[in-house]
Amino acid sequence: MSHFAFVEQALVARELENLRRARTCIDSSDGRQITIGGKRYLNFASNDYLGIGSKTEIANLNQNRIGASASALVTGYTQEHCALESLLCKTLGYEAALLCNSGFSANVGVIKALFSDAKVSTNSTVFQDKLNHASLLDGSLDSKAKLERFNHNDVNHLRNRLEKSKSENKLIVTEGIFSMDGDSAKLEEIAQLAAKHNAWLMVDDAHAFGVLGKHGLGSVETVRPNILIITFGKAVGGQGACILGSKSFIDYLLQFNREYIYSTAMSPILASLNLKQVERVLNASEQREKLKSNIEYFTRGARELALPLLDSKSPIQPIVLGDAEATLVAQKELRDQGIWLTAIRPPTVPFNTARLRITITSEHTRKDIDTLLMELKKIV
Incomplete structure (x- = not known):
């Protein structure tokens, strides 16, 4: 068998199973x-x-710096990034925020950073809905914490897993609106469970932000999770994502989130565009x-x-x-x-x-x- 013959074999297998993907x-x-x-x-x-998304006013951004030219911890953190983070913190009720280039990197980076230390992770468990997005599951698989998955939107199953857990650090992870089924997480019940079991709650609100709530704030109009992820590529009509949480948590990510530390920061033009689009969403x-x-x-x-x-x-x-x-x-x-x-x-x-x-x-x-x-x- 020749080197890397598995590449063609895998493609043939996907084709036979009617699972081969292609771009348009x-x-x-x-x-x-x-x-x-x-x-x-x-x-x-x-x-x-x-x-x-198709009604943006790019010509009126008054911004000519295409790239950030460096990571946010070098010289890539600009006034445009500060303004967008400030708006989101004020609007959504969080102390601090961190902009990311994609929702996938935001989700993976948070979970991996929280449980990268082997000593901490031996006493940590991440509880994930079985239908969570691949980025959330990959974050757990890349971390050193134990992963336990509960049946989709099954609060009783989650309760059972929490009651049996001996971990000191417990993180519950769910989507606000599930990307493939379209249903909403039972966030109020999950938040009550999190409080009872001293767990943190992390919500990926990619498909809820801009859509749910009187002002389009998404899930946080009823529940404020410890960690909130919103993305700009859905209702906002932009690109990228934002992690919101406490000041100490965001500071922790600045020290240990490899996806953020070692990536060139979001384009200043994109940050300006996202800010204008968020303002439009809030008034939509x-x-x-x-x-x-x-x-x-x-x-x-x-x-x-x-x-x-x-x-x-x-x-x-x-x-x-x-x-x-x-x-x-x-x-x-x-x-x-x-x-x-x-x-x-x-x-x-x-x-x-x-x-x-x-x-x-x-x-x-x-x-x-x-x-x-x-x-x-x-x-x-």
Whole structure:
């Protein structure tokens, strides 16, 4: 067997299992439409939930420094970064914040940094929802702490695991809105469990920030976790992420978070853009109401057509078909009818739960949603 023959073998195996991934180069997109190869589709795959991602005013940023030129601990921490962190701390009620280049690096970096010390980690356990994002699970796998996974959104199972744990340091990790199922974590109950068992609570609020709450603050309008992760690539329509917590916790990350310490800081232009976009999100009450109305219209129509929806009240509306090949066929048939959405297959989701991941935005019209429902009924 030749060197690295496993590369081709792995690709062939993925192809045979209908699990091989590929990229699609797009011409343009917004919260309603996407153009690919000159053809326009209705876009039901975007995370631009409020439709503001394609309405940015880049020309008015008054900023010409493209790159930060160094890590934040060298010369990469600028006034633009300070302003964005300050706004988020003030808005979300935290003492300190740390900007990251992606939500993935934020999630991995936090958990790995907290439990990098072998002596501390021998007496530490991370409790994770089984459907948490890969970045959260990778953070635990890269750390030295014990990992215990509880059944999805099962507070009783989590309680049982906490009661049996002898660890001194306990961290509970969950998403606010789960990225593949679209349902919300039972944060109030989980927060009560965390307080009772002297555990910290960490919430990845990537899909909730901008969407949930009267002012779009996400999960923290009802629960304030010890560690909050928000991202700018969904409802904010920007790029990157932010970790929020106590001053001592953020200072700890400055000492031990390798992803942050050894990465070039976020672009100052991007920090300025993210700040303007966050301000727009906080004032996007009209878009949030339209989004809520569109979600209710879609779910009501889907139930009337007996489409197999999961229990989601968020913009993420999956239809689980189970078989990966059947899901790919459904995706292709929808695209042939001018509808763009994504077939999500293992290992992104558990085996036998391949699905069409539909995302609703405030930009969709009732006619768009009617068209989607009509085609789903034919195919599903």
